Amino acid sequence: NAGVTQTPKFQVLKTGQSMTLQCAQDMNHNSMYWYRQDPGMGLRLIYYSASEGTTDKGEVPNGYNVSRLNKREFSLRLESAAPSQTSVYFCASSNRDRDEKLFFGSGTQLSVL
Amino acid sequence: AQSVTQPDIHITVSEGASLELRCNYSYGATPYLFWYVQSPGQGLQLLLKYFSGDTLVQGIKGFEAEFKRSQSSFNLRKPSVHWSDAAEYFCAVGAEGGATNKLIFGTGTLLAVQP
Numbered sequence: 001n002a003g004v005t006q007t008p009k010f011q012v013l014k015t016g017q018s019m020t021l022q023c024a025q026d027m028n029h030n031s032m033y034w035y036r037q038d039p040g041m042g043l044r045l046i047y048y049s050a051s052e053g054t055t056d057k058g059e060v061p062n063g064y065n066v067s068r069l070n071k072r073e074f075s076l077r078l079e080s081a082a083p084s085q086t087s088v089y090f091c092a093s094s095n096r097d098r099d100e101k102l103f104f105g106s107g108t109q110l111s112v113l
Numbered sequence: 114a115q116s117v118t119q120p121d122i123h124i125t126v127s128e129g130a131s132l133e134l135r136c137n138y139s140y141g142a143t144p145y146l147f148w149y150v151q152s153p154g155q156g157l158q159l160l161l162k163y164f165s166g167d168t169l170v171q172g173i174k175g176f177e178a179e180f181k182r183s184q185s186s187f188n189l190r191k192p193s194v195h196w197s198d199a200a201e202y203f204c205a206v207g208a209e210g211g212a213t214n215k216l217i218f219g220t221g222t223l224l225a226v227q228p
Binding site: 004040041042043044045090092101102103104105106107 | 117122147149154155156157158159162203216218219220221
């Protein structure tokens with residue numbers, strides 16, 4: 001089972017460039033999430049999608065947009081990358097919006113110069 | 114506001130020794146509590162969770178955690194550490210009734226295991 005697949009694994013951008021991080025899950029989960037992980041700060045939720053066709057802001061949504069393309073796929077877009085967006089990004093999914101564990105992808109390490 | 118504190122940034126233990134990782138939370142109602150583990154270069158994996166009932170919770174890989182409401186703690190324990198347990202461990206509290214989309218993560222404890 002592939003679980004949650006993220007692409008790319010590594011990316012270097014220049015300030016102002018745009019890019020989209022892709023995420024797909026094959027577990028038929030309803031809910032999907034994007035987190036960022038920064039040293040000393042744990043994981044912080046950027047956006048989530050409780051079900052296909054819906055998205056909501058998390059703790060740190062500024063500078064990001066998301067698209068829930070279908071039940072399997074949830075993409076994160078940086079329209080104009082900034083050095084403050086240098087981070088490790090994780091996609092996750094869960095079966096329900098409550099009482100259910102998160103399944104994580106292996107992460108995307110993004111550097112913005 | 115909900116919060117999670119993991120006071121130990123880095124812990125080193127010898128293989129075969131016991132382990133306790135500390136987690137303190139701040140939450141007004143009954144918390145939903147989780148421990149996740151992250152191996153190098155990987156995403157997080159759920160070790161165990163507490164929602165209600167028995168305050169001693171068993172998880173995968175021989176880990177357990179005890180919920181102590183009076184101390185606002187949910188410490189993770191393992192009687193005998195293996196070298197493969199070297200990883201980063203995150204405590205998380207479910208905000209607003211436990212909804213997965215409202216999880217608050219601690220800053221993590223990095224565990225090193227000496228041979």
